Amino acid sequence: MDHKIPAPCRRERIMAAARAVFARCGFDKARLDDIAAAASVAKGTVYWHFRDKATLFCCVAEDMVSRDLAATLHASSQSLSAVQCLNSLLEVFLKRLVSVHEESGSLVFELWSSAGTSVPGIGEFLLQAHKRWRDAIKRILEDGRNRGEFSARLDLDATASLIMATLTGTIVNLRFGGLDExxxxxxxRQRLLLAVQAW
Amino acid sequence: MDHKIPAPCRRERIMAAARAVFARCGFDKARLDDIAAAASVAKGTVYWHFRDKATLFCCVAEDMVSRDLAATLHASSQSLSAVQCLNSLLEVFLKRLVSVHEESGSLVFELWSSAGTSVPGIGEFLLQAHKRWRDAIKRILEDGRNRGEFSARLDLDATASLIMATLTGTIVNLRFGGLDExxxxxxxRQRLLLAVQAW
Amino acid sequence: MDHKIPAPCRRERIMAAARAVFARCGFDKARLDDIAAAASVAKGTVYWHFRDKATLFCCVAEDMVSRDLAATLHASSQSLSAVQCLNSLLEVFLKRLVSVHEESGSLVFELWSSAGTSVPGIGEFLLQAHKRWRDAIKRILEDGRNRGEFSARLDLDATASLIMATLTGTIVNLRFGGLDExxxxxxxRQRLLLAVQAW
Amino acid sequence: MDHKIPAPCRRERIMAAARAVFARCGFDKARLDDIAAAASVAKGTVYWHFRDKATLFCCVAEDMVSRDLAATLHASSQSLSAVQCLNSLLEVFLKRLVSVHEESGSLVFELWSSAGTSVPGIGEFLLQAHKRWRDAIKRILEDGRNRGEFSARLDLDATASLIMATLTGTIVNLRFGGLDExxxxxxxRQRLLLAVQAW
DNA sequence: AATGAATGAGCATTCATTCAT
DNA sequence: AATGAATGAATGCTCATTCAT
Structure with missing residues (x-):
């Protein structure tokens, strides 16, 4: 039909389509037909590139998290002081939530709910992703503690977890808070920085 | 067949069974047959008490949130000072997360993911529930500010949102944090209290 | 609830309700719940008065046909000449189709379609009903032939069948003819009389 | 499994099977499983070719009516005089009723009963079909009147309707007349011709 | 006589997956 | 690589019928 679609980008087209459909419908309600249609591709083609629906979902998830993590770390790596570094990380994390990937918002909820039920392997993946984020934060905190920017008694693990919780919870607030958060x-961001410096 | 099941508690049996199955399988993967079987009831009986799967899910959700909210508010209402009050609220909230309803944990993720896709009306419900929680916290904060326990400049809305975010994020951490949070x-809880008193 | 419904007319209420619902929905699509509701009666009550859905349908059908047949025969019995007699029969038959029981129209189609599939016994019933109608017509024709009002060579059976066909087909025309027949x-009616006198 | 079924005729196989099953069981009682089995096809295949049960029914109906109408018109188009033409039409119509499609008989009753209840769109379809038949008859009558074969005062519409009624009613007679009509x-046929020429 | 909660067989429809082309 | 027709297991929901009260 459309001879305009170059073969090599088929896989990317499918993943983009899948991301959109999964975000809109959720994993279970998303239909392979819709994803294929959104990618302007036959249903069989999706199966040539991805073993099955769950695998496609995992690929989309991995891709999304990798991009988000890379962007965030890149931003924070530009800074010199740990405080600035943490500030950048928070800023980028929160910005991405509302601008770059509005889709991400929905997908995260899908990831959480599909862990353990719909998609085998997602639970493990989420643990890894969570750890990657928390370690990144922990490293910044450690760096700051070593440089004397933060209290010497700062509990790295506990604080990193608390920051993760607040960031994660903000995702939920943005969606179900009602107010325009x-x-x-x-x-x-400012309060978190203050709190960290006080602990 | 089983003449052992007293008629009047049929509805409650079904809701309990539904809560368990929804928590284990998620909304989409949960099968009405399983719920009926878990309630030791014929499938038709479920439909006698609840219009459809979505309605059943909503009833379960509403019940769960109401119980959690009531228990939390009750606990915090026993205290005299706002700090104690907030402390109780946090304590009960966090305790319930891990003990009373282990099921609740899973169900919350289902609620979030089903909003907007699987179950019409859940989105609105979550907004209401979120508001109820935040208002409860805000009232405590306001009380504390009036009594001079908290800073006169304390931004009630922002602080309540931040506390909600942290509590909510902790639910996620508990599940995907990897560490035994x-x-x-x-x-x-202690850090949150400290932070609030510092803001 | 309504203590105003006298018990003895329960059966009649149910039959009236059933006639309406069967006419509106057809046999298969008619729900016992709807019939019971339309009769302001509990579903179990319907089963106390009628063995099952098919039996209820048969009772309604028998009642309807009996009334129609009785009314028609009564009308034609008032006349003296066979021509007048036949004229009355046709007139009443056609009039009832559009006025007295608008419901009858729909029910007849249901009867025809349910014969042999949905409702055992309806086929036999329709054969009997058809025979009763045709015999009534045949008797009038025979009477007229004996009196010299019709040709001596008039084929009673064939003519009666033809009249039945025309009357029956008119029911269909009224519903699917498009024109306001x-x-x-x-x-x-006039043409039929003319034709009979010519044969 | 069975590699014996040529792919291209799948749709026709399904329609033939559906025609048989609908004729035997009626629309509501017909099960998609039976239709699929009768067509030696998986149930999903039926849904690949037809949106749903109602659509399949409509397609079968349209096909049947088209064939019947085409055959009848073809036959009558061979004749020169209007009387012969009408004679042919009646002959073919009546012959098809009892020979070519014994199935048609049952299906017509289903069509009538499903109009307005079970199958949306069938009512409209029947109006169109009826009109097509009546117009064909009317055209022959008009032709005959112009040629002087019929009375100049012949009421075309009324006569066409009456002929339709008689033919239609004969379908009913054949099924419920009891006698071997x-x-x-x-x-x-002969009487109808006589009557038309007399009117 | 009457009620209405409970039952469970039945069925249309969906959709992930396969495979011949 | 790509297609899309074919598959068939899976499942939400309906509704006639029963029965304890």
Whole structure:
């Protein structure tokens, strides 16, 4: 039909389509037909590139998390002081939530709910992803403690977990808070920095 | 067949069974047959009491949230000072997460993911529930500010949102944090109290 | 609830409700719940008065046909000449189709379609009903032939069948003819009389 | 499994099977499983070719009516005089009723009963089909009137409706008349011709 | 007589997956 | 690589019928 679609980008087209459909419908309600249609590809083609629906979902998830993590770490790596570093990380994390991938928001909830039921392997994947994020934060905190920017008694693990919780919970707030929490993201970032410096 | 099941508690049996199955399988993967079987009831009986699967899910959700909210508010209402009050609220909230309803944990993720896709009306319900929680916290904060326990400049809305975010994020941490975060719940509570008093 | 419904007319209420619902929905699509509701009666009550759905349908059918047949025969019995007699029969038959029981129209189609599939016994019933109608017509024709009003060579059976066919087909025309055939019923009657006298 | 079934005729196989099953069981009682089995096809295949049960039914109906109408018109188009033409039409119509499609008989009753209840769109379809038949008859009558074969005062619409009624009613007679009306079909045809020429 | 909760067989429809081309 | 027709297991929901009260 459309001879305009170059073969090599088929896989990417499918993943983009899948990301959109999974975000809109959730894993279970997403239909392979819709994904194929959204990618302007026959259903069989999806199966040539991905073993099955769950695998496709995992690929999409991995891709999304990798991009988010890379972008965040890159931003924070530009800074010199640990405080600036943490500030950048928070800023980028929160910004991405509302701008770059509006889709990500929905997908995260799908990831959480599909862990353990719909998609085998997602649970493990989420543990890894969570650890990657927390370790990144922990490293910054450790660095700051070594440089004297943070208290010597700062509990690295506990603090990193608490920051993760707040960031994660903000995702939920953005969706189900009712208020327009977007305008309060800067406020959240500043308070977190204050709190860390106080602990 | 089984003449042992007293008629009047049929509805409750079904809701309990549904809660368990929804928590284990998620909304989409949960089969009405399994719920009926778990309730030792014929499938038709479920439909006599609940219009459809989505309605059953909503009833279970509403019941769960109401119980959690009531228990939390009751606990915090026993205290005199706002700090104690907030402390109780946090304590009960976090305790319930890990003990009373282990099921609740899973169900919350289902609720989040089903909003907007699988179950019409859940989105609205979650907004209401979120508001109920946040308002409860806000009231305590306001009370504390009036009594001079908290800073006069304390931003009630922002702080309530931040506390909600942290509590909510802790639910996620407990599930996907990898570490055994349960042992750190007390730590989280204490830090939150400290932070609130500092803001 | 309503203590105003006298018990003795329960059976009649149910039959009236059933006639309406069967006419509106057809046998298969008619739900016992709807019939019971329309009769302001509990579902179990329907089963106390009628063995099952098919039996209820048969009772309704028998009642309807009996009434129609009785009314028609009564009308034609008032006349003296066979021509007048036949005229009355046709007139009443056609009039009832469009006025007295608008419901009858729909029910007849249901009867026809349910014969042999949905409702055992309906086929036999329809044969009997058809025979009763045709015999009534045949008797009038025979009477007229004996009196010299019709040709001595008039084939009683064939003519009766033909009249039945025309009357029956008119029911179909009224429903699926598109045109408003009601205004043409008199015309049909007159032509039939003319034709019979010519044969 | 069975590699003996050529792919291209799948759709036709399904329609033939559906026609048989619908004729035997009626629309509501017909099971998609039976239709699929009768067509030696998986149930999903039926849904690949037809949106749903109702659509399949409509397709079968349309096909049947089209074939019947085409055959009848073809036959009558061979004749020169209007009387012969009408004679042919009646002959073929009546012959098809009892020979070519014994199935048609049952299906017609299903069509009538499903109009307005079970199958949306069938009512409209029947109106169209009825009109097509009546118009064909009307055209022949008009032709005959112009040629002087019929009375100049012949009411085309009324006569066409009456002929339709008689033919339609004969379908009913054949099924519920009790007598073996098949032997009388010629008689009916001749009488109708006589009557038309007399009107 | 009447009620209405409970039952469970039945069925249309969906959709992930396969495979011949 | 790609297609899309074919498959068939899976499942939500309906509704006639029963029965304890």
């Amino acid at each position: 977007r305008s309060r993201l800067d406020n959240i | 349960r042992s750190r719940l007390d730590n989280i | 009601r205004s043409r019923l008199d015309n049909i | 098949r032997s009388r079909l010629d008689n009916i």
